[in-house]
Amino acid sequence: MATSASSKLNKAVKQQYMELPQGDKVQAMYIWIDGSGEGLRCKTKTLDSEPKTxxxxxxxxxxxxSTYQSEGSNSDMYLIPAAMFRDPFRKDPNKLVLCEVVKYNYKPDENNLRHTCKQIMSMVENSHPWFGMEQEYTLLGTDGRPFGWPSNGFPGPQGPYYCGVGADKAYGRDVVEAHYRACLYAGVQICGTNSEVMPAQWEFQIGPCEVSGDWNGAGCHTNFSTKEMREDGGLKVIEDAIERLSKRHQYHIRAYDPKGGLDNARRLTGHHETSNIGEFSNGVANRGASIRIPRAVWKDKKGYFEDRRPSANCNPYIVTEAMVRTCILKEEGEQPTEYNK
Structure with missing residues (x-):
């Protein structure tokens, strides 16, 4: 959808005001996931001093x-701060605050998946699960087309763009560089970035942390390991985990995108370095498999594996929770097990 001329504001004028002193006050931007399970919402609160914890x-x-999370007759929802970061947009001492959402009775909202994920993680803390998530995304122009693509056609076929160098191969690097520095400033545990197979497509990697056309789609490949997998002989533990994953393929497909697998059906076609959504597969250094064991892990007989099925718009809490349920808690069947709290 085209944007109107009135949507274009003067950023230079804004910067004059952003440079004004703010005294002893602090702006804290509270951020949460809305009732769609994907959309982000935010609002800013003024604090009298800089929060330290x-x-x-x-x-x-x-x-x-107004966020698809309650009825108008009983609309109050509560934001519970869960994580705090330095604000790279407003800069110090201002903060970004990631929040859990609870209802009027303080029960978790249906899309508060961090709450249940935290409970599951507390059950396996002795296994020290590590996750490294590779978030792929595509930059779009205001016309809705991938950034830098010709307005009436397509760029050259994919091949030179992955980890490409040069303005004719890496589209939008300025945005990526700004994002990388913003993550470092904020304190996000970003460990790398690269341009991807499709022009205007990029990827950044977070972790390791304990808690249409002839183009590659975007996913969120998730690397996973436990303490046992990282120790000598860990390859056997990895293989056992993959065997359990193979018997629970449909459960994971439903968990790996917000539409219960419908979004992933367009990406997991068996082409463009993806597996087929209807079949489970695994292999060493195989980017067309559901699960990839890196060649170095196979050689060292220990390390981690990569689940290549999660979609780019997945909820990381439900993805990591599902992996722990199957690989560590050894759950079976098509539904998650309920545990006594």
Whole structure:
């Protein structure tokens, strides 16, 4: 959808105001996931002093009837601060605050998947699960087409773009460089970035952390290991985990995108370095498999494996929770097990 001329604001004028002193006050931007399970919402609160820990941040509320999260007759929802980062947009001492959402009765919202994920992770803390998530994304222009693509055609076929160098191969590097530096400033555990197979497509990697056309689609390949996998002889533990994953393929497909597999059906075609959504597969250094064991891991007989099925718009909490349930808690069947709290 085209944007109107009135949508174009003067960034230089804004910068004049952003350079004004803010005194002793601090702006804290509270961020949460809305009722769609994908969309982000935010609102900013003024604090009298800079918070040093998450405990220094107050709870807040919002109108859930305007975010697909409650009825208008009982619309109050509450924001519970869960993680705090330096704000790379407003800069120090301002903060970005990631929040859990609870209802009027303080029960978790249906899309508060961090809550259940945290419970599952607490059950396996002795296994020290590590996750490294590779977030792929595509830059889009205001016309809705991939950034830098010809307005009436397509760029040359893929091949020279992956980890490409030069303005004719890497489209939008300025955005990527700004994003990388913003993550470092904020304190996000970013460990790398690269241009991807499709022009205007990029990837950044987070971790390791404990908690249409002839083009590659975008996913969120998830690397996973436990303490046993990282120790000598860990390859056997990796192979056992993959065997359990093979018997629970449909459960993971449903967990790996917000539409229960419908979004992934367009990407996991068996082409363009993907597996087929209807079949489970694994292999060493095989980027066309559901699960890839890196060649170095196979050689060292220990390390990690990569689940290549999660979609680019996956919820990382449900992806990591599903992997722990199957690989460590050894759950079986098509539904997650309920545990006594």
């Amino acid at each position: 998450i405990e220094d941040l107050p709870e807040w509320n919002f109108d859930g009837s």
